[in-house]
Amino acid sequence: MLRNHRQEMVVALLFVLPFVLIYGVLFLWPTFQMVYLSFTDAPLIGPGEWIGIENYVEMFDDRRFWTSVRNTAYFVVLTVIPNTLIGLVIAMMVSRLKGWQQSLILAMFFLPYILPVTVVYRIWNWMFNVQFGIMQYPLTWIFGKATPVFRTQWMFMPAVAFVTVWWTCGFNILLFLSGLRSISTDIYEAAALDNASRWTIFRRITWPLIWPVTALVLTIQLILQLKIFDQVYLFVQGGRPDPSMVMVQYIYSQAFQKNEGGYAAAISVALFVIVIVFSILQFQVLRGRGQK
Amino acid sequence: MSTVESRAATLDSGATTRRSRANKAFDIGGLILTLITVIFAVLWAFPIYWALITTLKPEQQAIAKTVEFLPRTWTVEAYWHVLVNTMIGRWYINSLVTSLAVTVITLVTSALTAYALSQLRFPGRTVLWYLILASFMVPLTALIVNHFILMAQFSLINTWMGVVLPQLIHPVVIIVYKNFFDSVPKEYREAAKMDSAGEFQIFRRIYLPMNWGVTTALAIVTFIGAWNAFLWPFLAVSRPEMMNVAVGITSVNDAFGVQYARELAGAILAALLVAVLYLIFQRRVTQAIMLSAGVKG
Numbered sequence: 001m002l003r004n005h006r007q008e009m010v011v012a013l014l015f016v017l018p019f020v021l022i023y024g025v026l027f028l029w030p031t032f033q034m035v036y037l038s039f040t041d042a043p044l045i046g047p048g049e050w051i052g053i054e055n056y057v058e059m060f061d062d063r064r065f066w067t068s069v070r071n072t073a074y075f076v077v078l079t080v081i082p083n084t085l086i087g088l089v090i091a092m093m094v095s096r097l098k099g100w101q102q103s104l105i106l107a108m109f110f111l112p113y114i115l116p117v118t119v120v121y122r123i124w125n126w127m128f129n130v131q132f133g134i135m136q137y138p139l140t141w142i143f144g145k146a147t148p149v150f151r152t153q154w155m156f157m158p159a160v161a162f163v164t165v166w167w168t169c170g171f172n173i174l175l176f177l178s179g180l181r182s183i184s185t186d187i188y189e190a191a192a193l194d195n196a197s198r199w200t201i202f203r204r205i206t207w208p209l210i211w212p213v214t215a216l217v218l219t220i221q222l223i224l225q226l227k228i229f230d231q232v233y234l235f236v237q238g239g240r241p242d243p244s245m246v247m248v249q250y251i252y253s254q255a256f257q258k259n260e261g262g263y264a265a266a267i268s269v270a271l272f273v274i275v276i277v278f279s280i281l282q283f284q285v286l287r288g289r290g291q292k
Numbered sequence: 293m294s295t296v297e298s299r300a301a302t303l304d305s306g307a308t309t310r311r312s313r314a315n316k317a318f319d320i321g322g323l324i325l326t327l328i329t330v331i332f333a334v335l336w337a338f339p340i341y342w343a344l345i346t347t348l349k350p351e352q353q354a355i356a357k358t359v360e361f362l363p364r365t366w367t368v369e370a371y372w373h374v375l376v377n378t379m380i381g382r383w384y385i386n387s388l389v390t391s392l393a394v395t396v397i398t399l400v401t402s403a404l405t406a407y408a409l410s411q412l413r414f415p416g417r418t419v420l421w422y423l424i425l426a427s428f429m430v431p432l433t434a435l436i437v438n439h440f441i442l443m444a445q446f447s448l449i450n451t452w453m454g455v456v457l458p459q460l461i462h463p464v465v466i467i468v469y470k471n472f473f474d475s476v477p478k479e480y481r482e483a484a485k486m487d488s489a490g491e492f493q494i495f496r497r498i499y500l501p502m503n504w505g506v507t508t509a510l511a512i513v514t515f516i517g518a519w520n521a522f523l524w525p526f527l528a529v530s531r532p533e534m535m536n537v538a539v540g541i542t543s544v545n546d547a548f549g550v551q552y553a554r555e556l557a558g559a560i561l562a563a564l565l566v567a568v569l570y571l572i573f574q575r576r577v578t579q580a581i582m583l584s585a586g587v588k589g
Contacts, residue, residue: 009413011492012412012414012417015407016409016414019401020420022457022460023423030439031438034434044441093332097329108333108334111567111570112340114569115340116562116566118559118562123340124339126552166339178582227433237542251437252436255436255437256527265438268438271433272434275431276430
């Protein structure tokens with residue numbers, strides 16, 4: 001019996017060993033290193049001096065850092081709620097359909113989600129192209145002239161947010177669809193007996209019953225969009241990155257363009273903390289859902 | 293919806309006229325909603341169609357002032373150009389190798405770990421489980437600087453290995469596997485133990501085959517995720533011949549002005565494999581997405 005236990009233990013440790021190695025070397029170690037690095041003046045590659053909290057002091061006085069925080073927050077506001085609401089609306093539209101029609105329509109809405117971001121960038125850069133883009137027809141109609149959307153400062157973030165919603169909404173649609181399917185049809189039948197209007201059914205039945213999924217989608221989106229980099233980086237190419245700089249982009253520019261490893265690590269820690277705070281919030285939401 | 297209405301109508305025979313009027317109005321409303329849905333779906337998918345159709349036009353037609361929803365002259369010149377004049381073949385191989393490596397290593401290590409966490413007792417089990425749960429919250433994006441430093445220390449910048457390693461942290465795969473292993477009836481394990489089967493055999497012959505569906509689903513989304521990854525492959529590689537296809541297609545520009553049909557042809561090629569994978573395995577992709585969001589699919 002005792003031998004059995006020992007054996008089980010050895011086997012178990014062999015089973016978890018590869019993962020624990022990967023986890024330790026590629027996750028725990030870089031995390032500790034990041035915190036350590038943030039207290040030094042090291043360049044990207046090479047040793048540095050311990051300078052205490054100087055990077056953090058500098059960060060709090062750094063206008064460009066705060067701009068990146070503001071832009072990240074702005075992007076989150078522009079994407080999270082629209083993405084969630086549009087996802088819900090589309091899911092409700094798709095859930096009315098049956099069989100192959102539903103599969104086809106769902107695939108049309110979902111397809112963008114599986115594209116690489118660079119492909120999304122190419123597609124929309126073409127759609128919005130100032131000279132030849134097909135979106136210039138509505139844009140010219142609205143603004144009276146051809147509009148370089150990604151070169152017009154006030155339009156940049158909303159346009160990137162628009163593309164992001166188009167790209168990632170499929171994920172939300174799927175979650176909402178499964179949520180809608182789990183609402184019992186009996187409730188809808190009862191409502192139909194009462195001759196309830198579509199709006200009443202939505203407001204009194206669908207919305208309250210789908211709320212846990214909505215909360216889940218909102219928090220997932222929130223955490224995801226805080227880490228925005230790819231789209232902003234790609235669409236700003238050839239223009240001035242500074243006014244629309246987001247946090248990850250600022251980390252990238254400090255580390256890889258300015259060679260400020262220590263300072264980049266300090267910004268990374270800031271991002272790290274922000275995301276974890278929101279993740280704990282998400283955890284609470286999910287736990288609340290589990291208890292129900 | 294119509295069955296609901298008809299059932300309601302039979303139940304409510306006292307108010308037949310009112311009901312049938314409501315029924316008719318209801319159907320029209322439904323029809324309009326369906327129509328709106330279809331129009332919206334067409335508009336939603338249009339940019340993909342438009343990009344695709346542009347690649348099949350000669351460049352002068354692609355940038356023509358008139359909108360043509362089908363090419364006047366069909367051509368694959370843009371694709372031909374991309375295949376011959378860029379390193380896209382090489383990029384495809386890089387993407388295939390690195391994405392397959394990420395998928396296989398992630399799934400094997402995660403399944404083994406999940407099995408141990410689910411079925412075996414060993415010291416540190418609880419700690420490991422909580423560490424995995426906690427790492428679920430951690431933004432890997434924040435680690436790019438230190439991942440780069442680490443990969444540089446191992447001299448892995450501009451190598452396949454350097455692209456793969458930092459992409460191997462997927463705690464959610466372990467969480468999903470553990471849930472499924474937990475729900476395998478204990479009798480199977482006990483019976484196998486009676487036949488003096490080793491743990492690895494039980495894992496390989498019972499637990500893994502019983503969960504092939506989950507494995508397929510997780511494998512497909514992990515692969516698509518790795519194929520589509522941008523930030524890390526973009527940082528880890530600077531030499532064009534080592535780039536992944538998703539990074540490669542935006543790294544080069546034509547020397548003599550932009551050729552839109554060609555740019556888009558590169559993009560279509562980069563997305564082709566994952567798009568086909570999705571269309572074949574739609575159900576599995578959906579299932580995996582639900583599972584990783586913590587929703588039973």
